[in-house]
Amino acid sequence: MTTFEETPIKFLKGVGETRAGLLGSELDIAVFKDLLDYYPFRYVDRSRFYQISELSGEMPMLQILGHFVDFHVEGEGKSQRLRGIFTDGHRMMEVVWFAGIKRIAQMYKPMTQYVIFGKPGIYNNGWQMVHPEVEEYNPQRPPTGLQGIYSLTDTLRRRGVTQRVVQTAVRNLLANPKFNTIAETLPDSLIRRYGFPGIRETYRAIHFPEDPQLLRKARERMKFEELFYLELQILRYARRRNQQLQGHVFSTIGENFNRYYSECIPFELTGAQKRVLKEIRADMRTGRQMNRLLQGDVGSGKTMVAFMSMLMSADNGFQSCLMAPTEILAGQHYETVKGWADRIGLRTALLTGSTRAKARREIHEGLLSGEIDIIIGTHALLEESVEFRNLGLAVIDEQHRFGVAQRARMWGKGKIPPHVLVMTATPIPRTLAMTVYGDLEVSVIDELPPGRKPIETWLRSDANRGEVDRHIWRQIQEGRQIYIVYPLIQENEKLALKSLEQGLERVRDTFRGVGVSFVHGKMKPAEKDYQMQRFVDGETRIMVATTVIEVGVNVPNATVMVIENAERFGLSQLHQLRGRVGRGADRSWCILMSKEQLAAPTRKRLRIMTETTDGFLVSEADLKLRGPGDMEGTQQSGIAFNLKMANLATDGQIVQLARTAAEDVLSGNPVITASQEDAPRRETALALTEGELRILAGELHRRFDHQVDWSLIS
Ligand code: ADP
Ligand code: MG
Secondary structure, X not given: OXXXXXXXXXXXXXXXXXXXXXXXXXXXXXXXXXXXXXOOOEEEEOOOOEOHHHOOOOOOOEEXXXXXXXXXXXXXXXXXXXXXXXXXXXXXXXXXXXXXXHHHHHHOOOOOOEEEEXXXXXXXXXXXXXXXXXXXXXXXXXXXXXEEEXXXXXXXXXXXXXXXXXXXXXXXXXXXXXXXXXXXXXXXXXXXXXXXXXXXXXXXXXXXXXXXXXXXXXXXXXHHHHXXXXXXXXXXXXXXXXXXXXXXXXXXXXXXXXXXHHHHOOOOOOHHHHHHHHXXXXXXXXXXXXXXXXXXXXXXXHHHHHHHHHHHHHHOOOEEEEEOOXXXXXXXXXXXXXXXXXXXXXXXXXXXXXXXXXXXXXXXXXXXXXXXXXXXXXXXXXXXXXXXXXXXXXXXXXXXXXXXXXXXXXXXXXXXXXXXXXXXOOOXXXXXXXXHOOOOEEEEEOOOOOOOOOOEEEEEEHHHHHHHHHHHHHHXXXXXXXXXXXXXXXXXXXXXXXXXXXXXXXXXXXXXXXXXXXXXXXXXXXXXXXXXXXXXXXXXXXXXXXXXXXOOOXXXXXXXXXXXXXXXXXXXXXXXXXXXXXXXXXOOEEEEEEOOOOOHHHHHHHHHHHHOOOHHHHHHHHHHHHOHHHOOOOHHHXXXXXXXXXXXXXXXXXXXXXXXXHHHHHHHOHHHOOOOOOOOOOOOOOOOOHXXXXXXXXXXXXXXXXXXXXXXXX
């Protein structure tokens, strides 16, 4: 028998076949539960009528009481529209419809009082509302309280599924006697512990809040619920893996580390580097596999931390590997690390896709015999044929190019998996890191080596092209190199390539006689590498590229990064690109080229880049502006967020609460992780009843689409 929640939406009073089809295709609403979970995205105060004279600046959705004085149709065909003049008795404003013209013109009677509801905007120096909701005013039943506004599509509106239709449908749903049979989705113990409203009260308050207080409580509960299940899911996996995965014990710090540190190290470590090394050291002694994420802004010195961790590995008789996302980057890491390792007699090798067969065979042998202490490479390191004598530490550079699956494959390379250190230059705010990388411990290098010159960032448009070109010329004459980056436009690859090629032509024209490298994603890898290498070697002075331009590539002689159509990039991406310059001791510039006319939010976004070079600030701003789903580094993390109400950027406190609750629940119910050993029991551990555990199993299944088999639940 289908439950109330699972009843197809077409059976809801006020919906029917046609609307059900539309709700399904436009909003993914198929059953009653889906509609309950389709929350208003905002609320308006319907107890207050605005005067037209009160309107100013940016206005929210609001309602005005008055009447229509005139209707007239303007334009023809597709551009036809209906204009109404509406007055509140003092002033006039315009109301416009682009669709449903005939019907509307006949529907509203002059001299009848209506409430119009919508978002006012300025048009032709006057106030205007486009496609407002119009309701006849009933003095006996004036609109009251907060009203939820649902996000609808144009198609829905055009086909008559308006705010009012959705509101009525939800109202009918809540009024159905069977609504009182819907199942609770949080264990009762948690509801009581935090004083949350129950599920039915919550839905009522979210869809038809009687007052702001109740709404706030209901929203808090829903946010908590989402985050609680997310944290539970993440922790469940992390625990299970931790239990399974023993780690090598690196008990000593020995000859390699100590000698390098006291005699060979080319600079004094920063305080942050030292702190992180201590954290890594502590992990490696526990007997569990280390899974640590090392965040540090570009240029913060992650490579040295990785290298010194490898020395700890070597001191305990183990090999290490360092995996980079591209050949160029692997090559650069190899040069760097080899330079350091040679001084204390550790043996290094480089393995990439283009390593010749003979060299490859030798490397394979060297790894198996233990002759090679440190191997550096690309994905090629993941191939079956690569076997180690004893891999103790795997370092992965630039997290966002590797998925969880690949990390897992690395672990499979020994009986006991190696410790894993993941390095990323995309800093992620703490609340997010805790969730996205729930299975990783996080270390942060929050300090740059001394003596860095900050990169100057300019925001310019085509009107300033001359100035920008002159600046580039001067830098070239001083012997420096230049990047010019174009956005990758996925929706229209042909167009993107064309704008890139036009850009290239312009560059060749403007900077005659200067060697130019040209790189884009559709190129053969060999050609790409060739072009990159020429730039790295200084044979070409300008690099024109799309964003395929390699992350982490190090050309200290490059001092100018020009980013064309900068408005098309996300902040984190701009920050990454900016990090390609300022790697030497010279002054550097990042020049953001954008359209003349920018929308206010876009300008604000780009301004952030000119105001700070701190990756964490940029990343936090990015998170607030775009939301976590879009953030680089979160896509491949293997976690579908699917948060409808909670916001990782702004609900940090609830994230913390949910995290604690999830830990308490796991601690009190070993059945959830099928834990064999006795994890240290938390004082706040929360033992659930069988009924409550069943709720958890059901929700985890519903939310993450994984069958949950806790065989102890009958
Ligand atoms: P990233 O964190 O971006 O990978 P790198 O490891 O490439 O940064 O380091 C950037 C540069 O800073 C390198 O040339 C490196 O040798 C240098 N460096 C690293 N740590 C220090 C330090 N403590 N003092 C001075 N220079 C350092
Ligand atoms: Mg690096």
